[in-house]
Amino acid sequence: MIFGLIKEDMSNILIVDDDSGIRKGIKLALIKDGYIIEEAKTGPEALNIISKKYFNLIISDLRLPGLDGIALLEKIKDNHPSTIVIMITAYGTLETAMEAGKKGAYDFIEKNFTIEELKFKVNKALESQKIQNENIRLREDKKYLQNQLEGKYNFNNMIGDHPSMRRVFNLMEKVIEDGEVTVLIRGESGTGKEIAARTIHYQGYRKNRPFIAVDCASLPANLLESELFGHEKGAFTDAHSQKLGKFEIASEGTIFLDEIGDMSIELQAKLLRTLQEREFYRLGGTKPVKFKARVISATSTNIEKDIIENKFRQDLYYRLNVISIPLPPLREKKEDIPSLVSYFLNILSLEKGKNMTITKNALDILQKHDWPGNVRELKNVIEQVFVLTDKNNIMPEDLPDYIIFPKASSWNYFNSIEEGKNYKTIIKEIEKDLIGQYLKKYDYNISLTAKTMGVSREMLHKKLKEYKEQIKR
Numbered sequence: 080m081i082f083g084l085i086k087e088d089m090s091n092i093l094i095v096d097d098d099s100g101i102r103k104g105i106k107l108a109l110i111k112d113g114y115i116i117e118e119a120k121t122g123p124e125a126l127n128i129i130s131k132k133y134f135n136l137i138i139s140d141l142r143l144p145g146l147d148g149i150a151l152l153e154k155i156k157d158n159h160p161s162t163i164v165i166m167i168t169a170y171g172t173l174e175t176a177m178e179a180g181k182k183g184a185y186d187f188i189e190k191n192f193t194i195e196e197l198k199f200k201v202n203k204a205l206e207s208q209k210i211q212n213e214n215i216r217l218r219e220d221k222k223y224l225q226n227q228l229e230g231k232y233n234f235n236n237m238i239g240d241h242p243s244m245r246r247v248f249n250l251m252e253k254v255i256e257d258g259e260v261t262v263l264i265r266g267e268s269g270t271g272k273e274i275a276a277r278t279i280h281y282q283g284y285r286k287n288r289p290f291i292a293v294d295c296a297s298l299p300a301n302l303l304e305s306e307l308f309g310h311e312k313g314a315f316t317d318a319h320s321q322k323l324g325k326f327e328i329a330s331e332g333t334i335f336l337d338e339i340g341d342m343s344i345e346l347q348a349k350l351l352r353t354l355q356e357r358e359f360y361r362l363g364g365t366k367p368v369k370f371k372a373r374v375i376s377a378t379s380t381n382i383e384k385d386i387i388e389n390k391f392r393q394d395l396y397y398r399l400n401v402i403s404i405p406l407p408p409l410r411e412k413k414e415d416i417p418s419l420v421s422y423f424l425n426i427l428s429l430e431k432g433k434n435m436t437i438t439k440n441a442l443d444i445l446q447k448h449d450w451p452g453n454v455r456e457l458k459n460v461i462e463q464v465f466v467l468t469d470k471n472n473i474m475p476e477d478l479p480d481y482i483i484f485p486k487a488s489s490w491n492y493f494n495s496i497e498e499g500k501n502y503k504t505i506i507k508e509i510e511k512d513l514i515g516q517y518l519k520k521y522d523y524n525i526s527l528t529a530k531t532m533g534v535s536r537e538m539l540h541k542k543l544k545e546y547k548e549q550i551k552r
């Protein structure tokens with residue numbers, strides 16, 4: 080790309096004029112300022128030089144033998160649009176000068192210019208080119224980031240092959256195609272509600288508009304209200320200036336109302352009115368503001384129960400829940416664990432430049448865990464192991480303790496009752512298991528373990544004697 084050739088420190092300037100006196104004058108005036116200067120006598124000679132080297136600025140006479148200044152200008156603009164051209168005009172060439180302006184000449188300088196005038200115009204031109212290049216760079220950066228973001232939120236990056244996830248992807252495709260319908264995403268913490276909402280946004284026609292997420296659980300009701308709807312100057316004591324709300328900022332994009340179940344009942348009424356009327360008032364405002372954003376909300380609470388307990392408005396629920404996307408907890412789609420793990424390992428390998436795989440035994444352990452924190456917990460565990468272990472293949476012992484040694488839960492033991500064990504035996508098993516975990520944690524130091532357990536050393540010794548066959552290092 081052309082911009083890659085631009086030297087930030089030194090600018091290249093080409094002077095095109097058949098009058099050697101003018102060429103010399105300009106060169107002498109500018110060379111002291113550190114520019115690299117070349118000369119050409121004719122249009123064709125200039126084109127030949129330009130084809131081999133990039134020039135930031137070309138100062139050319141309007142009247143040239145052979146190829147005239149306008150034709151040269153056209154060729155420069157066609158092949159090197161970012162090169163700036165200043166034309167030298169003689170008295171009485173106003174019309175031609177205007178034509179040159181239309182064809183992209185940046186500025187003009189009359190033949191009898193002063194050195195100050197010349198320097199001023201050249202500096203101004205190069206300065207504006209710098210700003211223009213910077214703007215183009217920023218635009219390119221933004222495009223790059225946007226592409227990255229879209230790449231991050233495509234279906235390839237939401238992993239799942241379990242029938243429940245296939246249903247989710249089906250629903251998402253329909254919702255993306257529709258582009259308007261209001262969506263409620265349901266699921267426990269860490270099941271992927273936000274990634275699903277972003278995927279819907281970035282895969283749909285609204286992708287070039289904002290995606291605005293608002294966490295309804297993290298702000299007190301009055302702050303959330305002004306966050307959503309904005310306020311006018313003076314609407315309340317601290318409203319020193321007007322503020323736009325998230326509904327307004329989302330414009331024709333998507334507003335993602337996260338943890339909607341936690342919204343206060345008063346604010347629910349205002350939200351309902353907003354969704355019905357497709358307009359709202361800023362706090363303290365008298366003019367209605369229209370909104371065109373798509374609304375996606377998400378919740379991890381049991382909204383139906385909240386409705387029965389009058390904590391959530393049923394009418395709002397119907398408005399929000401036109402399409403419901405239920406994200407299953409990870410424990411109900413354990414078949415997806417291997418592909419999620421290899422996906423996270425691949426991403427980490429790319430990011431951190433070291434390859435890592437996982438053994439079958441370690442994967443088996445991961446599949447036995449119940450994952451109360453769902454995919455987020457799994458992702459965190461993989462990240463943690465990736466950073467902490469020096470090996471290239473994850474073994475069971477590399478996994479965090481709480482995953483290798485599941486806590487003694489009464490539920491696990493409850494299941495064994497059906498195998499005919501009596502209550503006393505089960506309690507003993509739990510106790511043995513618990514003491515084993517304590518000992519392991521405190522490195523088999525009896526005093527420390529007893530102290531932490533809140534029992535005497537004698538008591539712990541007695542128990543150890545009782546279980547001596549079973550408690551081993």
Ligand SMILES: Nc1ncnc2c1ncn2[C@@H]1O[C@H](COP(=O)(O)OP(=O)(O)OP(=O)(O)O)[C@@H](O)[C@H]1O
Nearest residue numbers: 236237238239267268269270271272273274454455
């Ligand atoms: N199916 C999936 N494939 C790949 N990554 C996933 C998937 N589901 C969730 N994740 C990842 O797990 C993490 C948690 O997901 P996300 O933040 O979307 O969950 P959430 O339901 O919004 O959680 P919370 O309710 O706690 O806010 C994110 O890093 C996300 O990228």
Ligand SMILES: [Mg+2]
Nearest residue numbers: 269272273337
């Ligand atoms: Mg979330």
